[in-house]
Amino acid sequence: MTAIDLTQRYIAATVSSLPAASREDVRAELGTSIADAIESRIEQGEERGAAERAVLTDLGDPARLAAGFADLRLQLIGPRHYLTWRRLLILLESIVPACALVGVALAQVLSEAPVGTVIGQSISVALTAAVHVAFWVTLVFAILERTDAETGEEWTLEDLPEERGPDLPLSDLIASIVVGVLVIGAVLWDLADPVVQLDDHAVSVLAPSLWPGWIAVLLGVVVLEVALTVMVHRRGAWTTPFAVVNTALSLVFLSWALTLIARGELINPELVRLVLTDNGVGGDTPRILAVLLAAGIAISCALDVADGWRKALRARRV
Known part of the structure; x- marks a missing residue:
């Protein structure tokens, strides 16, 4: 293969994807540029064949070169x-x-x-x-x-992110503690002195059979969640260990809830009877409600876990 054959093949490959109207101009311009570059290398002592191969190699892929002549984008999204x-x-x-x-x-x-x-x-x-x-x-x-x-x-200056404060400000800490206390109080109150009145007698929402073992697990998770919130506030930011503990607590609560829902032991059977069965609501309705309750709890736990890890990863980048 002669040098002319190699150069002509390169030029032909370059202009083949160009519009017909510009091919001859590019062919002439490129041929002159390649010839000048080859002669320059020969004057520096290179063999013609080696000089020609070096020049063509430096020019690179003919398709990329053609894109430059045609002003074509070589990226999917710029x-x-x-x-x-x-x-x-x-x-x-x-x-x-x-x-x-x-x-x-x-x-x-x-x-x-x-x-x-x-x-x-x-x-x-x-x-x-x-x-x-x-x-x-x-x-x-x-x-x-x-x-x-x-x-x-x-983009405008208004898009600049606000200066970050602590991941858990004092107001959120207080709110978390208050919610924890209210949950514990509501659970104990529901079992000890139910406030739901049906057919002239009080009915608890949670099944009485959950006391004391299952209730102890629930109260323990709530207490640990509050303790985790306090530790995060004292630390000033979420960390990987905090995210791991938060994930573990969420999984424990999710397992607790799903196990009881699957067994039909979470909600007081008497409440279900008075609200649904005695009012002619039967069939698949209780099962559908149980599935929706389980889905809501699972989604809530997933969001809580994701939020903990998001804050922990964000704190690591600061």
Whole structure:
């Protein structure tokens, strides 16, 4: 293969993707530029063949060079839209797949599907939702990139984040302690002197059979949650150990609640009878209510765990 053959092949590969109207001009300009670069290397003592290969190698991929001549974008999403794309993608990926998973799981549980089917279908739909979100969001921004359209998002000084205070200010600490005391008081009051009056007699909300063992577990979790809140406030920020403890407490409470709901032992059976059965509400209604209660508790625990880890990771970056 002669040097001319190699150079002509490179030029042909470069101009092949260009509009016909500009090919000859680029061919002539590129041919002259390559010839001058080769002659410059030869004058420095290089062999013609080696000089030609070095010049063509330095020019790089012909497709990239052609994109430069044609002013074509070689990225799917450029820097103008990248940050907006990333923010929107992160937001949607944190919401849509989770909603899909919860929705499918609830539907499968209500249809009395086996546990394996519930888990498999929920995860499958969540993954599918995540893929669709990533694909369609990216496609939209790729189109915006190539049509020079604007997203309407423009950064201003008002977008600067506020100066961070402590992760747990004193007001939140006081609120957490008050809520903990109220929960403990409400549980003990409900069991000792029920305030719900039905058919002229008091009925507790929680099943009396939960006392003392199951109630002790619940009160212990509440006390430990309050203690964790105090420690976080004294430390001034969340840490990885705090996030781990928070996760463990949430899992203990979730296990406690789901176990009792599955056994039908959380809510006082007499209350269920008076409110639902005696009023002609039967069939799948109690089971549906139990599933919704379990889902609400699970979502609440998941959000609490996620919030703890988010604050711990944010504190590590400061």
